[in-house]
Amino acid sequence: MSTFMPETSTPAEAPARPRRNFFSFGFALLYLFIACIIALAVLPPLLNVNRFKRRIVTSISTSLGRPVHLDSVTLVILPFPGFKLENFVVAEDPAFGSEPVIRANEVQATLRIPSLYSKKVEFSRISLKEPSINLVHAANGQWNVESILLKAAQISAAPTAQAKAGPDPRFPYIEATEARVNIKSGLEKLPFSLTEADFALWLPQPSQWRVRVSGKPTRTDTSASDTGVVSLEGTLGRAERFDLIPIDLSAEWKSAPLGEASRLLTGNDAGVRGELRLSAALRGTLGTSILKTSVDLRGLRRADFVPDRPINLRADCQATTGETLHALHEIRCSWPPPGDPTLLALTGDLPSLRDPASASFQLGTPGLPAATLLQWLRVASPRVSPDITATGTLTGSLSRTTAARRSVTSSGQLTLTPVILTGGPLGKTPIALGGATISSGSRADSFNLAPTSLALGGKEPATLEGSFDYVGYSLHLTGNLLPTRLLALAAAVPQFGDGLPALFLPPSAPQPPPSKELPIHVDLTSVRTWNGGQSWSRTTPTKPTHAKTHRR
Secondary structure (H helix, E strand, O other), rough: OOOOOOOOOOOOOOOOOOOOOOOHHHHHHHHHHHHHHHHHHHHHHHOOOHHHHHHHHHHHHHHOOOOOEEEEEEEEEEOOOOOEEEEEEEEEHHOOOOOOOEEEEEEEEEOHHHHOOOOOOHHHHHEEEOOEEEEEEEOOOEOOHHHHHHHHHHOOOOOOOOOOOOOOOOOOEEEEEEEEEEEOOOEEEEEEEEEEEEEEEEEOOOOOOEEEEEEEEEEOOOOOOOEEEEEEEEEEEEOHHHHHOOEEEEEEEEEEEHHHHHHHHHHOOOOOEEEEEEEEEEEEEEEEEEEEEEEEEEEEOOOOOOOOOOOOEEEEEEEEOOOOEEEEEEEEEEOOOOOOOOOOOEEEEOOOOHHHEEEEEEEEEEEEEEHHHHHHHHHHHOOOOOOOOOOOOEEEEEEEOOOOOOEEEEEEEEEEEEEEEEEEEOOOEEEEEEOOOEEEEEOOOOOOOOEEEEEEEEOOEEEEEEEEOEEEEEEEEEEEEEEHHHHEEEEEHHHHHHHOOOHHHOOOOOOOHHHHOOOOEEEEEEEEEEEOOOEEEEEOOEEEEOOOOOOO
16 A cells, blocks of 8 residues: 655745845945046146136235236145146336346145135135245335335235134235245345245234244355255234334344355355354334344354364344334443353444444453453464463453544553463463553554563563554564563464564574573564564664673
8 A cells, every 4th residue: 555645845935136235325426536536636727717817916916016917827626725826926116126026936825615605705825836036125225025015004804813704804824935035235136045945924913914934045156055044933013104013023043154154244264163143133113123132153263273172152232223224223242141241342333234334333341351362362373372371351442433424533442451471382480461551543443552561581571562453463572581581472472473583593503591591682573464474573683681790
């Protein structure tokens, strides 16, 4: 008997649904974003925005008070919307020449995005790349930027960092990179310029601009290269006249080797080495202000040798400026700076910076140690023995006065109290110098050394006198002395002794024992130019001094 087994039915499988791609929408957005980026990068140059050119030129020209020219305007979207101006030129006032005040191949003007939804279009930043800027100083004392500053002062503007727009447009942040600032005197372009300069100008308060400048000072007619960095920062205010503009500025010239700095300032290497740091602060108005400066010299020495102890100097000065920064009055300088006992002080007046010969000044010291003078002499010459010591003090003052008709008079005197030199070539016997006095001569540029006693082994001291001017000096030595003591002084102070040994026994000749050496009478004259050699000659023949003998 067969058993019927019913077939087991297998449920039919449900048809597979197509899997939904959840990422397709994201990819579509990504593609759309990339397409927008490409469009924003490619389309702006294709859009014709030159219709804004006239409006931009008119706006900038009105703000500066000078004609403005540019070749083309291009819309920029990334990274921030704005305009790119090509071949941007600000013309010069014909009174200062024909060369443009500013020339830049490219200027980037960035828009403030919220201002696009208002009637007033504002720029947040204006960037000039590698501009050339000309500062012109006319013969009448005016600068070409005076009218630009006054024009800007008449335009109301809101602070640069103001978050929301107001009734006045917000002042943009103006910057320049890799700029070159040229200086002209009238139509003549001077060799001085500021290169690789960075500049920034903005408005932190409605009535005050802030400026920052830094760059490398250069001189085109020399090979000066490593000239340090000059920086300036401070504020300028608004005023109706240029001389009434409030200023608060600080400047610094640092990391300047003295050799390169001398080339920059004078056109030649002065033969000195060390490092210069100069700082200045100017507060007041452009018409009248207080100027404070500080000069710091480190490692001062000559270029041809390295002394054991180079000189470190710091001097502070203060003056009142006048005539729109063209004059310095009530000049006061001191070394060391206030706080330490003053060793040197300079006071004076300079009516015209364009005419240094108009200066009147007084240089004085309440007490400069002779040891300091000797140390300076060691830095100036490698021939001064390091074993010599000096006692004594220099006091007094010298003055130079320029009258209204350019007549110059000099007055005053410096006195070196009795000095005693010991050590070195002088051996165990010191040499005493009587009080030496230097006074002004008959000419404004000349000085006289009054007769000064020198104890050189004679019964009576010898006498030294002389005269100095800008060409050189002459000395006259007369009296009784021991030749060995005179030659010892010549070895101790080589600048004084150059040429003296030739008048006496040659070094190879036998010298008499000190106990048997007799004084001689000399009458000698020396002449020397500042850049030349010294020569001594006998004014009258040298005569031995006969000592008196006493019979028992």
